[in-house]
Amino acid sequence: MKAMKIVEFGKPLELSEVGEITKTKSNQVLIRVQAAGVCHTDVSVRSGVIYKRISANPPRLPFTPGHEIAGIVEEVGDEVTGFAKGDKVLINPWQGEGNCFYCKIGEDQYCDSPTWLGITTDGGFQEYVLSNHNYVYKIRNLSPYEAAPLACAGVTSYRASKLARLNPSSYVAIIGAGGGLGSMGVQIIRALYGSIIIAIDVNDEGLELASKLGADYTLNGRKEVHQEVLKITNGRGVDAIIDFVGSENTIKSYYTFLAKLGRYIKVGTFGGGLPNEAGLKIHSMGWQFIGTLTGNRKEFLEVISLAENGRIKPVVTKLRLEEANEALDNLERNKVTGRQVLIP
Numbered sequence: 001m002k003a004m005k006i007v008e009f010g011k012p013l014e015l016s017e018v019g020e021i022t023k024t025k026s027n028q029v030l031i032r033v034q035a036a037g038v039c040h041t042d043v044s045v046r047s048g049v050i051y052k053r054i055s056a057n058p059p060r061l062p063f064t065p066g067h068e069i070a071g072i073v074e075e076v077g078d079e080v081t082g083f084a085k086g087d088k089v090l091i092n093p094w095q096g097e098g099n100c101f102y103c104k105i106g107e108d109q110y111c112d113s114p115t116w117l118g119i120t121t122d123g124g125f126q127e128y129v130l131s132n133h134n135y136v137y138k139i140r141n142l143s144p145y146e147a148a149p150l151a152c153a154g155v156t157s158y159r160a161s162k163l164a165r166l167n168p169s170s171y172v173a174i175i176g177a178g179g180g181l182g183s184m185g186v187q188i189i190r191a192l193y194g195s196i197i198i199a200i201d202v203n204d205e206g207l208e209l210a211s212k213l214g215a216d217y218t219l220n221g222r223k224e225v226h227q228e229v230l231k232i233t234n235g236r237g238v239d240a241i242i243d244f245v246g247s248e249n250t251i252k253s254y255y256t257f258l259a260k261l262g263r264y265i266k267v268g269t270f271g272g273g274l275p276n277e278a279g280l281k282i283h284s285m286g287w288q289f290i291g292t293l294t295g296n297r298k299e300f301l302e303v304i305s306l307a308e309n310g311r312i313k314p315v316v317t318k319l320r321l322e323e324a325n326e327a328l329d330n331l332e333r334n335k336v337t338g339r340q341v342l343i344p
């Protein structure tokens with residue numbers, strides 16, 4: 001089968017011909033990949049930088065990235081019930097071993113010894129992939145390329161929006177609003193909370209998309225936005241900021257327009273921390289800075305339901321599996337609106 005593999009961190013992925021996966025372990029499902037979303041995290045997987053920011057060791061190379069995977073069940077292990085060859089499925093790539101404290105409380109994505117497809121174990125940039133059956137979800141009326149982005153962009157923005165504790169009178173700023181996660185976040189907030197959305201992005205096309213999806217205001221992050229946000233919010237600032245970029249620069253530039261009692265939700269993995277000046281004002285402003293990592297299994301099911309019922313719809317661009325490097329380069333250059341999806 002064909003696979004796009006990392007042979008050396010920091011170098012382009014290489015198209016490889018690898019043997020078919022024939023051994024499906026007793027608790028596994030073998031899935032023929034029909035769509036694999038390309039996430040900004042995959043850029044950091046290709047460079048290897050991600051392994052300095054998470055508590056997981058780098059995988060042995062060559063390695064196949066890709067954690068947003070939808071496809072068709074090809075084979076099921078002996079112990080697996082409830083799945084049959086031909087089922088349409090979406091994989092939850094944030095898998096736990098089931099026994100640590102965090103798995104027991106249903107927050108598997110924080111597992112002490114996680115298996116993350118496409119990050120710690122081979123993922124979806126190939127024709128077939130194996131997954132623990134506990135993390136495989138059947139889909140009904142979604143196409144594979146509409147389903148795939150739900151696995152990271154969908155569930156992550158869903159959880160982040162929940163943590164922001166929004167209501168119809170809240171002002172919320174979404175940083176990176178035109179990207180894969182941001183474009184889902186705008187739709188989720190629109191559908192569930194009806195808050196006033198200020199979309200911020202450095203890409204004008206992304207802002208256009210955010211506006212089409214329901215953002216009330218759009219601001220280009222390359223320009224001065226602080227005063228603009230204060231104008232929109234009658235000088236009060238926003239009640240929540242959902243930062244889908246999460247770089248040192250975004251946090252430093254944007255926490256300044258957080259209103260009293262505001263929540264700053266840091267989602268992106270660009271390594272930014274809390275600036276000192278923000279720490280000094282945290283008590284008098286009543287601010288909360290909250291980090292978040294994907295979502296749990298219940299939230300995974302909820303986000304599938306939102307999409308199955310047409311309340312949200314991933315905006316996708318389709319590329320061939322062989323174009324994985326171009327897709328990653330596009331992300332690196334901020335040239336992507338919505339989600340790019342590889343079709344093997």
Ligand SMILES: [Zn+2]
Pocket residue numbers: 096097098099100101102103104108110111112113
């Ligand atoms: Zn665990």
Ligand SMILES: [Zn+2]
Pocket residue numbers: 039040041042067152153
């Ligand atoms: Zn991702």
